[in-house]
Amino acid sequence: MSDQLPKASFRFAVLFTTALAMAACAGRDEYAAPVAVQPTTVPGLALSETGVGLVDQSTRFSSSAISEALGGARVETVNATYEGRVIAQLAAFGPSGLQMARFQGSGGRITGAQIVSEDVPGPGGARVGMTYRQTGGNSMQCDEGTGSWEQMAVCSRSGSSITYVYSVPLWREGRMPRGNELNDAVLNRMIWEP
Structure with a gap:
């Protein structure tokens, strides 16, 4: 009798699993139109100079x-x-x-x-949420932010009308991180001022 219990349990598990699989397939309509997914990026919308x-x-x-x-x-x-x-x-x-x-x-x-979200790409595909390294930050001049941008790195390229503001993890009081120390800083926003 004890030998039959495990076999019965196994058969029940197989039947139960098969029934679930059949129920899942029964509601599927092979001819239904796919649901359109709204893109997060607005086509043609980007930040430029x-x-x-x-x-x-x-x-x-x-x-x-x-x-x-x-x-x-x-x-x-x-x-x-x-x-x-x-x-x-x-x-x-x-x-x-x-x-x-x-x-x-x-x-x-x-x-x-x-630009306050990743929905709008900037030059070179830079997006809010990317790291300093990913956005090519090492080609920019960075200064310590003040006011609203205190303890953030405020960076720009020479002659550009776009400023990149990075949140810096583990900011050291009194000294802005430089070079490779900024690699993991995260782009908080891009500012365009013509």
Whole structure:
């Protein structure tokens, strides 16, 4: 009798597993259309020396103008703290529903932008979340950040209108890491200021 119990348990396990597999296949429709997946990157949208996608210095600083230039992206007014003061910015939201860029303006025109998500690539394919090494940081001049960028590395290439701000792990008080010490710093945002 004790020899039959393990065989019975084994048969039950095989039958149960087979039944589960058949149930899983029964609901599958071989002719169903595949579900479209929304890309996280907006096609054609990238940061360059002239702006973000079709948003440049000539773009009006308004939700509707920025939305139109970004292919219908949702744009809303947000408040941000910058160097100790609160300023209004226009934030553009990507397909994921998260902010992808913030725009500053003056005199009714765009004066700058900050890329705050990986949805918008920068020059050379740089994206928020990449490391200093991955973005070619060693070809830039870096300074210690101040104000909003305190204890961050603020880097740029000579003559460029784009600044790269890196969060530096294990920042040593009183001394900004240099060279290879920055390799694991993470790109926090890219700032365009024409």
